[in-house]
Amino acid sequence: MKRQLTITTQPIDEALLLRQRSMPAGMGAAVYFLGVVRGTEGNANIRALEYETFQSMAEHQISLLCDELAKRWPIESVRLVHRVGLVQAGEPALWVEVVAPHRGEAFAACQWLIDEMKRVAPIWKKPVPGDQ
Amino acid sequence: MRVVVCFYSYFKDLTGCSRVTETLPDGSTLEDLLDQLVIRFPKLASMRKSTLMAVGVDYQDRSYVLKTDDEVSLFPPVQGG
Numbered sequence: 001m002k003r004q005l006t007i008t009t010q011p012i013d014e015a016l017l018l019r020q021r022s023m024p025a026g027m028g029a030a031v032y033f034l035g036v037v038r039g040t041e042g043n044a045n046i047r048a049l050e051y052e053t054f055q056s057m058a059e060h061q062i063s064l065l066c067d068e069l070a071k072r073w074p075i076e077s078v079r080l081v082h083r084v085g086l087v088q089a090g091e092p093a094l095w096v097e098v099v100a101p102h103r104g105e106a107f108a109a110c111q112w113l114i115d116e117m118k119r120v121a122p123i124w125k126k127p128v129p130g131d132q
Numbered sequence: 133m134r135v136v137v138c139f140y141s142y143f144k145d146l147t148g149c150s151r152v153t154e155t156l157p158d159g160s161t162l163e164d165l166l167d168q169l170v171i172r173f174p175k176l177a178s179m180r181k182s183t184l185m186a187v188g189v190d191y192q193d194r195s196y197v198l199k200t201d202d203e204v205s206l207f208p209p210v211q212g213g
Contacts, residue, residue, distance in 0.1 A: 057188075057205070061189070082213075120210065123212030124141040
């Protein structure tokens with residue numbers, strides 16, 4: 001299974017990621033998820049989220065998840081980009097794509113990877129208050 | 133035995149630092165290290181149950197027996213995405 005894991009302070013360029021998509025013969029499903037910073041946290045408005053990571057461990061843990069994902073489903077490729085640092089409300093913080101022969105495994109693998117990443121990857125976020 | 137301890141997220145606020153060196157008897161476990169850290173940094177006590185611990189880039193149980201020069205990381209529950 002091909003994998004491309006990126007943790008970066010740079011903005012996520014969704015258009016570029018879509019142009020770089022590879023769909024080899026036999027692949028019939030590409031599922032992707034875009035996680036965007038909400039402008040609210042509970043009842044309060046926020047301006048941004050400040051993400052912090054223990055990057056080498058986060059990369060290792062996500063790589064372990066990809067190993068497990070490859071055992072569970074016949075996946076062609078996974079691409080995951082997590083932005084860290086200051087991310088303004090309305091901007092993407094997470095982009096995940098799974099390419100597979102069929103939609104069932106693509107949806108299941110994409111959801112599983114995001115759920116597990118949120119459970120084990122050492123990444124934290126702190127809200128930056130906005131106008132009240 | 134000396135080990136390096138790194139703190140992440142608001143654990144840096146609770147301890148007032150991001151990195152310390154601790155000296156422990158040979159055969160000490162992560163649980164022993166946590167006992168020692170809670171004495172040195174009492175504000176960690178309230179987070180004790182939910183504290184996650186790693187050695188290098190792998191999570192470890194609190195029964196893990198430490199080795200000289202291990203780099204231990206302590207942090208609160210993660211919340212990426």
